[in-house]
Amino acid sequence: MKISVIGTGYVGLVTGTCLAETGNDVLCIDINKDKVKQMQEGVVPIYEPHLDVLFERNIKAGRLTFSTSLEEGVSHGDIIFLALPTPEDEDGSADLSYVLGAAKDIGKLIKDYKVIVDKSTVPVGTADKVTQVIANETQVAFDVVSNPEFLREGFAVDDFLKPERIVIGSSSEKATELMERLYKPFVRSGNPIIVMDEKSAELTKYAANSFLATKITFMNEIANFCEKVGADVDMVRRGMGTDSRIGKRFLFPGIGYGGSCFPKDVKALHKSGKDNNYTFDILNAVIQVNDTQKTILLPRIESYFDGDLKGKTFAVWGLAFKPETDDIREAPAIYIMEQLLEKGANITVFDPEAMPNIKKRFGNTLTYANNMYEATKGVDALVICTEWSIFRTPDFDKLKANMSQPVIFDGRNLYDLKEVEHQGFYYSSIGRKTIAQ
Numbered sequence: 001m002k003i004s005v006i007g008t009g010y011v012g013l014v015t016g017t018c019l020a021e022t023g024n025d026v027l028c029i030d031i032n033k034d035k036v037k038q039m040q041e042g043v044v045p046i047y048e049p050h051l052d053v054l055f056e057r058n059i060k061a062g063r064l065t066f067s068t069s070l071e072e073g074v075s076h077g078d079i080i081f082l083a084l085p086t087p088e089d090e091d092g093s094a095d096l097s098y099v100l101g102a103a104k105d106i107g108k109l110i111k112d113y114k115v116i117v118d119k120s121t122v123p124v125g126t127a128d129k130v131t132q133v134i135a136n137e138t139q140v141a142f143d144v145v146s147n148p149e150f151l152r153e154g155f156a157v158d159d160f161l162k163p164e165r166i167v168i169g170s171s172s173e174k175a176t177e178l179m180e181r182l183y184k185p186f187v188r189s190g191n192p193i194i195v196m197d198e199k200s201a202e203l204t205k206y207a208a209n210s211f212l213a214t215k216i217t218f219m220n221e222i223a224n225f226c227e228k229v230g231a232d233v234d235m236v237r238r239g240m241g242t243d244s245r246i247g248k249r250f251l252f253p254g255i256g257y258g259g260s261c262f263p264k265d266v267k268a269l270h271k272s273g274k275d276n277n278y279t280f281d282i283l284n285a286v287i288q289v290n291d292t293q294k295t296i297l298l299p300r301i302e303s304y305f306d307g308d309l310k311g312k313t314f315a316v317w318g319l320a321f322k323p324e325t326d327d328i329r330e331a332p333a334i335y336i337m338e339q340l341l342e343k344g345a346n347i348t349v350f351d352p353e354a355m356p357n358i359k360k361r362f363g364n365t366l367t368y369a370n371n372m373y374e375a376t377k378g379v380d381a382l383v384i385c386t387e388w389s390i391f392r393t394p395d396f397d398k399l400k401a402n403m404s405q406p407v408i409f410d411g412r413n414l415y416d417l418k419e420v421e422h423q424g425f426y427y428s429s430i431g432r433k434t435i436a437q
């Protein structure tokens, strides 16, 4: 099939590449000229495991091409995916200007029947709005489908190629048939394509993300309570997670959820509630608890150093909002580092992939190390913000030799308490007892 993808961020790029992988002729459109040039030269503009192999293969096969021209995009695809940003607006709602702006332009350019697919995460009612905006510009027949994306950064290719489910919100038989045909190669494992109305599909996406954010937040609160009463959240997590009704995943406490989606999507659903005369009390609490959780290590760090961080030096390991990505959007590390800098501390950072993005944001206010050990030379404490595998089994002797004090504040519970105690570290983590030497 001929496919166009408008917007080549995470979702657009993965969607386009994976659809080319199953033999479709895919044209990806982006307004960012530099990005398009880079992609035309065969360079993947983001770090995402396994994407480069598929990307290269499909470009070579001529199935994956790039352009800045929306006109070309509208003429090329029988199915046109909108994978455009829906960032948080000032009032917490999803900013639909990219999606509706593109819809209007598509309306002006459309010459024959097309299926326009909302891949972006959008509030209930957006498919209707997109339909209206296009219909205002053209007499040509078209259908609008809601097809939310559930991929996770770091596992995006696998999630797209082997999805647990595909949700299609459509009230047109013709469009539904085309979408089912397009996705057929991805459901060979027996996972379902769930067809529903557009509004339910739109809400499914917000409900899924908000539920997962709530699950994490609940565990963060349990972790905080564990510290008050002397319980160990790792044990509680294991005890709970073996109940299949609860499940083992997304129960890991830490320094709050971040990323480009959970924070904005929880707020957008909360705001959607307000707009429809419904108060999501639970989401209100989730937003507040997560805001506090992001900087929960700070009072501990301050208290350890008797309230004076001026001139103290810290190593920060992990800057991305989670491992296996270079994405720093809403990364807890950012909030912690901003506050440490404000209090006069010096920081040396290391992350396997996110250093260039952090450099763009923090410039020379930070020192950038070439590896995890270099970051710890002469520091008063190590702060861990992301659970990259490389941080999980460090050489503790080397760390002790490098650091001016053996002190670790761990926002991701990477180490076994007995081991760090044995190694002679002061160790503060989340929801577990503090090891004080």
Ligand SMILES: NC(=O)C1=CN([C@@H]2O[C@H](COP(=O)(O)OP(=O)(O)OC[C@H]3O[C@@H](n4cnc5c(N)ncnc54)[C@H](O)[C@@H]3O)[C@@H](O)[C@H]2O)C=CC1
Residues within 6 Å of the ligand: 006, 007, 008, 009, 010, 011, 012, 029, 030, 031, 032, 035, 083, 084, 085, 086, 098, 101, 102, 119, 120, 121, 122, 149, 150, 151, 152, 153, 260, 261
């Ligand atoms: N990042 C993720 O893991 C996931 C994101 N989503 C949703 O997918 C949507 C897109 O998210 P990301 O891919 O992260 O976005 P992104 O912000 O990484 O990329 C968006 C791309 O669209 C381009 N763009 C902006 N305006 C354009 C226009 N008028 N024409 C052509 N290109 C244009 C930008 O240059 C950029 O390359 C959002 O609604 C997001 O909530 C859904 C599931 C996963």
Ligand SMILES: O=C(O)[C@H]1O[C@H](OP(=O)(O)OP(=O)(O)OC[C@H]2O[C@@H](n3ccc(=O)[nH]c3=O)[C@H](O)[C@@H]2O)[C@H](O)[C@@H](O)[C@@H]1O
Residues within 6 Å of the ligand: 121, 149, 150, 151, 152, 153, 154, 209, 212, 216, 249, 250, 251, 252, 253, 254, 255, 256, 257, 258, 259, 260, 261, 262, 321, 322
């Ligand atoms: O809509 C989206 O953009 C995507 O949002 C999330 O994917 P992603 O943001 O890539 O990352 P997750 O693995 O879900 O992690 C999100 C945040 O939660 C945190 N988290 C996750 C799991 C956990 O147990 N504890 C925890 O604190 C992570 O550190 C991270 O900051 C969802 O998992 C995807 O299904 C969804 O498509």
